[in-house]
Amino acid sequence: MEISKPQIGVLAVQGAFIEHERILKSLGAEVFEIRQLRDLDRHLDGLVLPGGESTVQGKLLHDLGLFEPLKNLIEKGLPTFGTCAGLILLANKLSNDSHTYFGALPATVERNAYGRQLGSFYAEENFEGIGKVPMTFIRAPLIQSASEGVQVLATVNDQIVAIRYKNQLAISFHPELNEDLRVHRYFLEMISHFY
Numbered sequence: 445m446e447i448s449k450p451q452i453g454v455l456a457v458q459g460a461f462i463e464h465e466r467i468l469k470s471l472g473a474e475v476f477e478i479r480q481l482r483d484l485d486r487h488l489d490g491l492v493l494p495g496g497e498s499t500v501q502g503k504l505l506h507d508l509g510l511f512e513p514l515k516n517l518i519e520k521g522l523p524t525f526g527t528c529a530g531l532i533l534l535a536n537k538l539s540n541d542s543h544t545y546f547g548a549l550p551a552t553v554e555r556n557a558y559g560r561q562l563g564s565f566y567a568e569e570n571f572e573g574i575g576k577v578p579m580t581f582i583r584a585p586l587i588q589s590a591s592e593g594v595q596v597l598a599t600v601n602d603q604i605v606a607i608r609y610k611n612q613l614a615i616s617f618h619p620e621l622n623e624d625l626r627v628h629r630y631f632l633e634m635i636s637h638f639y
């Protein structure tokens with residue numbers, strides 16, 4: 445079933461959430477911010493976990509009582525799109541951090557993998573099913589390995605930067621920072637196939 449106007453909740457406790465909202469709205473989605481528990485009373489067709497600082501986001505999620513409800517929704521199959529820190533929140537193993545957060549994505553992720561000097565960079569590489577897309581990396585995590593059943597959607601210099609697993613789309617770069625709507629459109633199409 446096609447949803448004519450998908451309702452997307454964007455986690456808005458910290459980080460680059462406004463940019464996601466702007467793009468999703470321009471693609472015709474109804475977008476609302478998730479800042480506190482009662483924001484989850486609304487119907488959700490999809491969830492966006494933005495970039496930012498995963499440690500801060502993780503702490504706020506617990507403090508605000510959002511962690512368990514969101515974890516349940518993701519585990520139950522809510523289409524979820526994590527970028528950068530959002531990818532870190534989804535991964536079930538962090539190679540250089542003792543924490544894990546939602547742990548729903550069977551992949552090993554290294555935080556701040558590109559070091560301080562190379563913290564930010566830009567690339568244009570192929571994204572499965574889309575073509576070449578702009579990729580802005582900011583103190584980005586690296587997807588070191590992904591389990592069987594995880595589809596690799598993009599690589600840069602042979603390193604994995606975008607994956608999909610069941611209801612989850614996870615990307616180490618920031619598609620919301622370039623004027624290119626195709627990765628978000630990919631997520632909306634993914635949602636429409638879920639219902």
Ligand code: GLN
Nearest residue numbers: 495496497498528529583
């Ligand atoms: N370095 C951040 C972290 O570890 C992620 C960076 C980002 O989201 N741009 O959470």
